Amino acid sequence: MKIFLLPDLGEGLPDAEIIEWHVAEGDTIKVDDPLVSMETAKAVVEVPSPYTGKVCKQFGRAGDIMETGKPLAGFEPEDQVDELIGTPLSDPGVSPATVVGSMKTSDTIIRDSLTKIGSVKVTPAVRALARKLKVDLARITPTGKDGVVVRADVENASRKSADFPATAGPHGGEWEPVRGTRRSMARIMSESHSQVVATCIMDDADIHQWAEDQDLTVRLLRSLWAGARQEAGLNAWYDPLQNQRLIHTGMAVGVAIDTDDGLFVASLKNVHTASGDEIRDSIRQLRDGVEKRSIPSEDLKGYTIMLSNFGMFAGRYATPILNPPCVCIVAAGKTRLQVAPSADSFAVHRVIPLSLTFDHRACTGGEAARFFKAMIDDLTLPE
DSSP, X not given: OEEEEOOOOSTTOOEEEEEEESSOTTOEEOTXXXXXXXXXXXXXXXXXXXXXXXXXXXXXXXXXXXXXXXXXXXXXXXXXXXXXXXXXXXXXTEEEEEEEEEEEETTEEEEEEEEEEXXXXXXXXXXXXXXXXXXXXXXXXXXSGGGEEXXXXXXXXXXXXXXXXXXXXXXXXXXXXXXXXXXXXXXXXXXXXXXXXXXXXXXXXXXXXXXXXXXXXXHHHHHHHHHHHHOGGGXXXXXTTTTEEEXXXXXXXXXXXXXXXXXXXXXXXXXXXXXXXXXHHHHHHXXXXXXXXXXXXXXXXXXXXXXXXXXXXXXXXXXXXXXTTBOEXXXXXXXXXXXXXXXXXXXXXXXEEEEEEEETTXXXXXXXXXXXXXXXXXXXXXX
16 A cells, blocks of 8 residues: 655644545546545645556544644555655644753653744653643643743643633633634644744824825835835844844735635735835735635745734724744824824824734844834825
8 A cells, every 4th residue: 555645735734634535545546636635725726636546545523623744545556566646744833943852751760852843942751741632732831941831831821721611601602613714823823923032013103194085005015115125124123042033125014814714914015116006916916815715825935024904893902923034014094084283283183003023032222213213104194
């Protein structure tokens, strides 16, 4: 039997959820025919068959979370030879690092090597305990030295989980698994919380000089580039492991797109050179791709800075969350009318409330403030 291992369906994605098998065990299939649909953090991906032959084993059912590099399907192809197809991983997403601590087995002390799962550092013994107690390591705040998850962290998380009732409570409703985009969103938000030293500043931009037909999103995007021309360090990536940053000469903006399935961040490219019409067309294409779950994976990564226009729904200010390696995200609240004093009178002006979160490891407060001021100055212009 030939074993087909789940390939990496996106850049470094640790797992994917089975949505639908297109064949049953015992069915025959041709090479490159649809085998199974898998949902990743980014899209629904149709995985083709690597063989022509009989599907003799499915290693998961619809709704199961499958780890990258682990068995997905077994085949009896025409040229029968036992082998693994794919990249076998003893522990997907885990990379060895320095030796930390020890684990006792019988009378022997074995040095326990540190491993890394996403952004979480953990020893194999503690990882095994987390599996046993069904604790999600990505949701744990490490208390060990150098940000390592220790045994007590896992045990405490397990006890907290046990405090929740297994069935519906007196207020109605039922527990449901967090899957697909929401599961990825929860993991990414947890990683951001543990990785980024976030600081937020807020202010208003007076837009009373705007014409009625001004496109708010296009103006916000243009103002980001105005801010980057003043302080390029906010349009950057930061690598904490190497303690280095990459300051970009161009700009791709990660635009937050809200859906019923969760939050997507799509990459709007070439904001620094695109016209207003080109930006509007690109935004429509990205939204359409997200809604249909057909957006290419390359359009969900590679952005250099982030923008959230949550004000189209409600709210004034926020503390937006960064996706590393970006060091800056700007959020625009709901526009409002505000009394503005002048030398000898008062007037009512329309303003946009703005919030900027930056990673204080990579940017100073002065840099962030100068970037913010350049943004606001650009937004106050009539055109």
